[in-house]
Each structure stands twice: as C-alpha cells, then as structure tokens.
Amino acid sequence: MALSASLMDLTIPPDPSAFANRPRDITDLINQLEQRSRTDPAFPGKIDFQNVGVVGQSFGGYTALAVAGAGLNLSTLTQGCRNFINRRISLNLSTLLQCQAIDIAREQTNFRDPRVKGAIAINPLASLVFGETGLGQIQIPVMIISGTNDYVTPAVTEQILPFTWLKTLEKYLVLVEPGTHFSLLDEPRGRTFPPELIGPDPTLAYPYLQAIALAFFDLHLLNRSAAAAYLTPTYLDQLDEPPFSLSILRQLTAAEIRQAIQSR
Numbered sequence: 472m473a474l475s476a477s478l479m480d481l482t483i484p485p486d487p488s489a490f491a492n493r494p495r496d497i498t499d500l501i502n503q504l505e506q507r508s509r510t511d512p513a514f515p516g517k518i519d520f521q522n523v524g525v526v527g528q529s530f531g532g533y534t535a536l537a538v539a540g541a542g543l544n545l546s547t548l549t550q551g552c553r554n555f556i557n558r559r560i561s562l563n564l565s566t567l568l569q570c571q572a573i574d575i576a577r578e579q580t581n582f583r584d585p586r587v588k589g590a591i592a593i594n595p596l597a598s599l600v601f602g603e604t605g606l607g608q609i610q611i612p613v614m615i616i617s618g619t620n621d622y623v624t625p626a627v628t629e630q631i632l633p634f635t636w637l638k639t640l641e642k643y644l645v646l647v648e649p650g651t652h653f654s655l656l657d658e659p660r661g662r663t664f665p666p667e668l669i670g671p672d673p674t675l676a677y678p679y680l681q682a683i684a685l686a687f688f689d690l691h692l693l694n695r696s697a698a699a700a701y702l703t704p705t706y707l708d709q710l711d712e713p714p715f716s717l718s719i720l721r722q723l724t725a726a727e728i729r730q731a732i733q734s735r
Contacts, residue, residue, distance in 0.1 A: 487571040487572060487574055487575060488575065489530070490533075490537075490543070490571070490572040490575040490576075490600070491575045491578075491579060491582065493530065493531075493533070493534040493537075494534050494537040494538045494582035494584075495582065496534075497525060497534065497538045497584060497587075498538065498582075498584045501520060501523060501584065501586055504518065504520070505518075505520045508520070519692075520586055521586050521588075522586070522588050522692050523584070523586045523587045523588060523589075523692075524587070524588065524589040524590070524591075524687075524688045524691075524692050525538055525539065525587050525589070525590045525591070526590075526591040526593070526684060527590075527591075527592060527593065527595070528593040528594055528595075528655060528656050529593070529594050529595070529596070529623070529624065529652065529656070530568075530596070531593075531595075532592035532593050532594055532595025532596070532597075532615075532624075533592075533595050533596050533597065533600060535590040535591060535592045535595070536590060536592050536595055536597060536601065536606070536609070536613070537582045537583075538582055538583060538584045538587045538590070539583065539587055539590035539609050539611055539613055540581070540583040540608050540609040540610055540611065541597070541601045541605045541606050541608060541609050542580045542581045542601065542604070542605040542608045543572060543575065543576040543579070543580040543581070543600060543601065543605060544576065544580070544599070544600065544601055544602035544604055544605040545573065545576040545577060545580070546602070546604075547598075547599050547600075547601075547602030547603075547604075547605075548569065548570065548572060548573050548576055548599050548600060548602075549573065551566070551569070551570075551598070551599040552566075552569075552570035552573060552599065555567070555570060562622075562625065563598075563624075563625050563628055563629070564622065564623050564624075565596040565598075565623060565624045565625075565629060566599065568596060569596055569598070569599040569600045570599070572599075572600045576600075580605075581608075583608075587611065588611055588612070588691065588692055589611060589612045589613075589687065589688055589691040589692050590609075590611065590612075590613050590614070591613075591614045591615075591616065591683075591684055591687060592613070592614070592615050592616070592630075593615075593616040593655050593656075593680075594616065594617060594618055594621055594623070594624050594629075594630065594652050594655070595615065595624065595629065595630065595633075596624045596629050597629055597630070597633040598628050598629050598632065598633055601633070601636075602636075603636040606633055606636040606637055607636055607637065607638045609637060609638070609639050610638075610639055611639060611641070611691075612639065612641035612642070612687070612690075612691040613637060613639055613641070613642050613643070614642070614643040614644075614645060614683070614687050615630050615633070615634050615642075615643070615644050615645070616630075616645045616647065616655065616680070616683070617629075617630035617631060617644065617645070617646055617647065617650070618647050618649075618650025618651050618652060618654050618655075618670075619646055619647065619648045619649055619650055620648075620649045620650060620651045620670060621650065621651055621652045622651070622652065622668065623652040624652060626646070627728065627732070630644070631644065631646075631723070631728060632725065632728060634720075634723060635723050635724055635725050635728070641691060642721065643687070643702060643719060643720070643721060644719065644720040644721075644723060645683060645707075645717060645718070645719050646717065646718045646719075646720075647676065647679070647715060647716075647717055648715065648716045648717075648718075649670060649671070649714070649715075650670065650676065650715065651668060651669060651670035652668075653668065653669045653670060653673055654670055654671070654673050654676045654715070655673065655676055655677070655680050656673065671714035671715065672714075675712075675714065675715060676715050678710075679710060679715065679717055682701065682710065683701075683702070683707075683717075685698075685701075686698045686699075686701035686702050687702060690702065702719060703719065704718065704719055707719050
C-alpha cells in the first residue's frame with residue numbers, strides 16, 4: 472500500500488483542475504514569450520511562435536497531447552471510471568488519476584493551441600481521459616514514447632493501443648525496452664523507489680531521447696527532410712546499446728496488438 476500510494480503521489484497533480492491548468496500553462500507561456508519578444512531586443516526573430524514543439528512526460532505527456540489537439544472524452548471517462556469503481560482493483564495506477572478529470576471534461580474538452588505544430592508524449596496517460604475519439608482529433612505530427620516495463624502508465628493500455636487511435640498521418644510510436652516510467656525522467660527528489668521500478672540507469676536512456684526528439688522536430692518544425700532517416704528502424708538499430716533497445720512504428724492496428732499478446 473505504501474508503495475502504491477507513493478507512486479500515485481508522484482503521478483497525481485495537486486488537484487483535478489490541473490487537467491485544465493497544465494495545458495493552459497503552455498498557452499500562457501507562449502503568450503508571455505510572444506509579448507516579451509515585441510519589447511525585448513534580445514528576442515525578435517529568434518523564436519517562431521507559430522511553429523512550436525512540445526515535449527512532456529507522464530502527466531506532462533497528457534499535457535502535450537492536450538495542447539496538440541486531443542479532446543477530453545467525457546463518455547470514456549464516465550464509463551471507464553464506473554467500471555474502475557465497480558472492480559475496485561486495477562493494475563493500471565493511472566486510472567485513478569484519469570478519473571479525476573471528469574468534472575473538467577464536463578466544462579471544457581479542448582485545450583488545443585494552434586501554434587503547437589509538433590508534440591512528443593513520453594509515457595502519457597491517455598486511455599480514458601482522451602479515448603479513441605479524443606486522440607483522433609489531433610491533426611499535427613505526434614510521437615508517443617513508451618517504456619515496455621512501465622507500471623504507472625502501462626504501455627499497452629496507455630500508449631500502444633492509444634497510438635492506434637491517432638488519425639494524423641505523421642505519427643510515431645517508439646518502444647523503449649526495458650524502459651520504465653522513470654527511464655526518461657530524473658528520480659524524484661526526496662523519494663526512494665525500488666530499483667525494479669526505476670529500471671536501468673536512466674542517464675543511459677537520455678541520449679536516445681535527445682536524438683529522437685531532435686530528428687522529430689527537425690523534420691516537422693524545420694522541414695529538414697533529411698531528418699526522416701533518423702526516425703527509422705534502421706537508424707534506431709544502430710543506436711541500440713545495452714541495457715536499452717528501441718523500436719519505432721509508424722502503423723499499428725488493434726488486431727496486431729491482440730495477436731502479439733496472445734502469442735506470448
């Protein structure tokens with residue numbers, strides 16, 4: 472119980488309003504920088520405010536998808552959270568967090584900022600808060616990065632299956648094996664978690680994220696077509712070095728996911 476509570480404390484924002492406030496924070500920050508650029512001589516011409524890229528991890532991954540255009544889905548939240556309450560037991564710790572978004576979804580469902588032209592969501596929570604309909608609203612390039620050993624936002628339910636719901640043509644799913652929820656995140660200060668939850672040394676995974684993010688934004692924000700070669704299985708195979716292994720997919724179906732699970 473103590474471990475479960477500690478993990479939820481790590482993931483849950485201060486209050487449910489964060490489901491609205493975090494995306495609004497991104498919009499407010501862009502607004503403030505844009506306004507400052509008009510008066511600060513150090514800014515003019517250095518930032519393209521109509522071509523913004525966003526990266527977020529865990530709840531930040533939710534935030535990145537929200538400003539990218541994913542709509543909150545009251546229907547999936549209501550049904551999914553009712554099922555969760557009836558079962559009272561779930562292996563998906565993020566379900567409890569997502570269920571806090573119901574009241575926000577009743578008031579506002581879309582937090583898209585049209586200036587955001589590319590988003591990378593790392594280990595996001597997405598299954599209930601967005602659902603298939605919400606994620607299908609995204610129209611810009613999106614990359615979802617998933618740790619295969621993530622016990623906070625499980626890969627299959629929160630990233631792999633939700634990836635199949637994306638309708639944008641420019642979509643990427645990157646699987647990090649044996650990545651955990653912490654593999655691309657500094658260990659929270661003041662908290663200690665078992666090594667099994669942290670997984671391999673996260674600092675060994677940072678170069679992968681840097682390389683992938685750079686290529687993604689070079690291609691989709693700066694229109695550097697040569698960067699596409701770095702978002703391929705061939706290139707990621709060259710990067711592979713123990714303990715981590717990366718794979719990248721552009722297309723995937725729910726049927727293929729079911730088949731892969733059944734064949735295990």
